[in-house]
Structures are given as structure tokens and as C-alpha cells.
Amino acid sequence: MSLYQLSKLLFVLNRDDAAKAQFRTDPEALVNQYGLTTEERTALLGHDIGLLYVLGVNGQILMHFAALCGIAWQDYLQQMRDGVVRHGPVRAGIYAMTTGADEKVAGL
Amino acid sequence: MSLVFTGVCSHGPGITARRDLATPEQRDTFYAAMGTMRAALREARPDAVMIVAAEHFANFFMDKMPPFAVGMGESYPGPIEDPDWLAIPRRETRGAPDLGRRLITEMLETVDVTYCEEWQFDHGIIVPLHLLDPDNELTVIPANINCQGPPLTPLHRAWAFGEAIRRAADAVPERIALIATGGLSHWPATPDSGKINFAWDTDFMERWLVNDRNRLLAYTNAETYRDGGQGGFEIRTYIAAAAAARGQGTLHCLLPIPVYATSGIVATMEIA
Structure with a gap:
């Protein structure tokens, strides 16, 4: 578990145009610069929002990564719910899900 | 001269990005209250407005997280988010380097402030600022309390x-105005987005309006997380405003608006 490294990479991706470009052209090279577990690496390269959420990434970083991946807001919310169903509760951090997997609080 | 104005309000990208997805009544009630505060702020004729925010990793990250930060830059760009997504055009907000430096120098006598000559505004500052100063006329001194990455700043x-x-x-x-901004209970950027504990919000605002220091500081982080979500940690900004103003508050809006992912909150406090 290297949640900080994973979070740092997403933080950099949110703000650095060069990192964004590299994420498009050679994502593995970018990801290799950070000390990630195999699971974290797979989640990131696979744009797996659900697993990234369960791994404990702070939503304030994750939502921007979802936007970078072209994932619409309501799909972002649903992919997090699906991630919890598939992988179990959020494992770290302060962004746990407290509603039911079928619950759409604001209708989204 | 002195502190001449204190107000608090909620922020959130949904307030502008999803403005018209709220019911017309919700939208108009909140926007009218922000209009009231905008007029009151203008009437106070501030030379600078300090905005105490709870930012979301626009400037400060867990690599080095300051408990408190105050800006003394020439100017501040923002929003850091996509302007089309946020529905707020990018702007350069005028800063106050000399005044900021003097304020920080005095504040350092009792609190350890990280000073910042660079600062990018995210929705936490730019949403309220856009509504309070749409023509980009105000001089702003940004301030931040770590409400985002634990260990959090104690209340x-x-x-x-x-x-x-x-x-x-x-x-x-100079004449200084103070705006503190944060949601009360909310679960932003999670599947719970839109959940609001309105009873908790109402109870917090009751404590804030009468400026009850003991009850404002009585929350544990575990209680806040349970009842107000990770967004509830932003009560720190309101607490700072109450300590600065020392007076009694006036509520202009307190209304749950789920599609904004927070209650619509606007209140001012007399300077005592």
C-alpha cells in the first residue's frame, strides 16, 4: 500500500500539462516514476475509478482524474459505487461511502 | 483601521456548475442571499477582503501541508478548474503584497502562518468571490486552514x-473585510455527494450565530466525520470568522440544496 505515492501521482496529473501529455502517450513511463503496488498501478493504467476510490484516494483528487479520463460526473459517482460492490469498503482515508450502493442521494 | 465586515458562506463547484439544476426556489433564495451579502460587503468599503478558505489541493498537498496559510502575492489566477465546467471565467484577482505582509507579520505573533507569494484559486475561493465580486474589483488576501488532509488543524x-x-x-x-467559506455537512466527490445533514447544519449555525465559543469548539473530528462528513471539517473557517468578529450573527440563508452538494448558507456577523 502506497496511497501517498498514488495520490501524489494523481495530484501531479491534475495540474501538470507535461504529465497529462505523458499519461496519454506513455502512461507506463509516467507511472513507473512512482512507487506503486501492482494493484495501484493496474487501477491507474486501467482508469479504474472504482478501485482507486476503494484504495482510499481523496475524492478531491479523484474527481479531477475522472474528468481527465473523460468520465462524466454521474458515471464517476456510479463507478465508485460499483467499486465498493466489487472490492469492498474503502480501505483508507476520509472519503468512505456511507450510503447504499443503490442509493442516489441527489438523483445522480 | 480595523475589521469592518465579517461574513460566511458555503462554496462548492455545484453552486455555479450546476446552478440551474437546483429548483428555482432553492437557486433564487441562495443567490439572493449572496446578493445581500455582496451589497453589505460593498457598503463596508473594504480596502481588502481576506477570504478564509478550505482549499482542495490547489496549492497545498500532503507533501508539505501548512495548518494555516495567508497570501501576500501581487495577484492570484483562478479558477484552477476548467472554466467551462465551473461556469466561471478565468481571472487574475488583485492581491495586496504590502498589506498582506504586515497582516502576516502581526499574525505570526500568535499563530504559525505559512506565507505565500503564489496562490491559485480553486472553487473554494472563486465561487464565493465570483458571486460577491463578479466585476473583479476587490483586492483579496487569501487564507487557508487545512480542513482536507489529516492531521487537521484543531478547532x-x-x-x-x-x-x-x-x-x-x-x-x-486599511479597512479589512473577512469572508470565511466552507460547506457545513457534506460528502463531496463521493457516491454520497448530495447528502446533507440539515439538523447538524442548523445546530452548528445556532452555535455560530450566538458566537458560543465553547460549543463551537466542542466537536471532535470523529463526531464531525460521522455527522457532517469529510466536508464538515470545513467548520474551521466559520469558527475563525466568529473569533475574529466577536459579535452576534445574522442568518441570511440556510437551505439544503442537494444538487449543489451542500446547504446554501449565507450569514454575517457584527464586529464587536
């Missing part, structure tokens, strides 16, 4: 930060 230190703001504002010849 009693947020109070001390507010006291330091007041002492510093009273020590300079």
Missing part, C-alpha cells in the same frame, strides 16, 4: 487564527 487553533486575523486587522490603517 481551537482555528479560533486562535481568527483572533490573530482580528488583532492584525485592527493594527493596520
